[in-house]
Amino acid sequence: MNFVSSAIGSDHAMAHFQNTPPVLLDDVEVERLRVGSLGPVDFVESVYRIDGEPADWLSRVVASTTPFSPAAGVVGLLQHAHGDVVETVQLVATGDGTSLSYVRTLQERYFRPELESHFRSPLARAGSLVGQFTVAGFPAEAARTASKAAGFADALGLHANLGDGWFVTLLVPATRVIAEPRSLRSRWSRLSHHLGAGLRLRRRLLASETHPDMVFTPQGAIVHVSAAWAGSAAPRRVSDASQAVAVARGPMRYDAPDDALSIWRGLIDGRWSLADRVEPDGQRFIVAYPNEPDLVRPALITAREAVVARHAADGAALKEIAYALGVSIATVQGALGRAMRKLRVTTRAELARVVHATRLTSPGDDIVQVPLVGSEAAFAGLAPGLREVAELAAAGHSVAAIAQLRGTSESTVTHQLSTVYTRLGVSSKAELAARVGGAPARDA
Structure with missing residues (x-):
């Protein structure tokens, strides 16, 4: 949630933020938000829209973000860091303007460099402002005080960092502290990843740094494949993925929105993003653009x-x-x-x-x-398969998780762990972790 960045680093950055005219969306768009019918798939569709002027991208993304209150609205910030100076390139807002006051209150009064770094550093971050203050080691009361000063209790933030100085933040103020059930945390996290992929694609297209690798009809028929992928299995895999996304964009988006979101993943094979292209004659095609993080x-x-x-x-x-x-x-x-x-x-x-x-x-x-005091040294005498099992167990993975990751049965993993324990003279995962110099690190 990098709305704090312009206040950190220089007076020039803050002056630029204050002088950046906000774009208030028109009444028709705000009324569309008021209906509250937008869901996660609508949001994802908006981040991969590649038509229109450069400034249209953030405006559409903000318009597709459902606010907790139509009056409070949503704030979107597109920012770029130049060393210690962070410039707000574009600011878009819905609502009556109180959310803009909220952002400026946070910037001017409450943020410090170490807290700013917590929000700015990750490639993707999502959650409530109060919760993120706590995660960063700051008292939650500071976030509540900051919110109360602007007439709110909390805010949801979606943040994406491209890793090259560009980042985008959406801030959705709330009049109550935001609960974070596991299902919502998962949804917010996924939307943040799409937010970053969409911004990366948009910027690369504007700079002519990416060109279509594949083009498909809406039904999945292959229309074009670049020379780099001709004759490979990749076009068929991407076509299959495009058809899965088409299902997610259908009635499922309303009937089971989180299931639809789980189908539409951040990239395809770690490499491609899909975008619609409509020709002047009205024909629609699905285009796969190279868009892997670099x-x-x-x-x-x-x-x-x-x-x-x-x-x-x-x-x-x-x-x-x-x-x-x-x-x-x-x-x-x-x-x-x-x-x-x-x-x-x-x-x-x-x-x-x-x-x-x-x-x-x-x-x-x-x-x-x-220094080589980790798993390579601790497990050097084990065969490769046993070494991998030992490393996974030391990292805190369960027997079931190790079996899934290695494509074997749980009984096989149990037997392998027993062999590892015997050969290393240990009796538990904790002792394995101690061998590599750290406590088990569990994956959620």
Whole structure:
């Protein structure tokens, strides 16, 4: 929720924020919001709209975000960081303007650099303002005081960071503290990942940095495939994914919105985003654009490993990362394991320290070296299969989870763990974790 950024770093940034004229959506759009019929699929459709002027993207996304109160509305901020200076490039708001006062109150009175960093750093973050204050180690009362000063009790924030200085935030003020049941946290997280993918696609198209790899009819027939993918199995996989998305965009969006959202994942195969293209004669096509995250990274880390490691360092669970990239949990687990081995770390805590120290943004830099006291040394005498089971168990995975990740039965994993314990002279996962220098880190 990076609405705090313009207040941090320089007077110029704050002056720019204050002088940026807000765009208030017209009465027709606000009335559409008032009906409250918009759901998560409507939101996702809006982030992948690629037509219109550059400023239209954020306006449409804000219009597709249902407010808790039509009067309070929604605020959207598109921002860009230049070193310590954060510039608000675009500000869009619905409602009667009180939400704008809320944002400025937060900026001017309550935020400090360390709290700002908590909101700005992750690739995706979603949740209530009060809850995020608490997660960041600040008293929840500070968030309540900030909200009360503007006439609210809390706010929902959806935030996406592209990793290249660009980020977008949606703020939805509320008159009551927002509860965060697991189902809603999952929905908000998924919407934040789509928000980032949509902004990344929009910016790349404006800069002519991406071109269609594949084009399909709404029924899934392949119309065009770029030379890079001709003759491969990828077009059929992407076509199948486009048909699954078509189902999600149908009646399911109203009958089972969260099921529909689970089908429409953040990317396809970690690489492509789908967007509609309507020709002048009215024909509609589905276009697959390359849109994978491209974090600058040390030379030995692949693009997939870098983005998985960054998400993991941000605290994302394997399931969330798999959704964001549109790949399997096993694929995420494999990429994370390789990244951790290359970075010479063995726990999520060590990974976060190394990733946030290097920020995976310095190409060619030497890999930060952590002494080899982790899983590679602790389990060096085990066969590869047993070593993987030991690493997963030390990371806190259950027998069932390990079986799922490795594609084996639970009885096989139980037998393998017994062998590991015997050979290493330990009797529990806690002792395994101690061997690699940290407590088990569980994935939600």
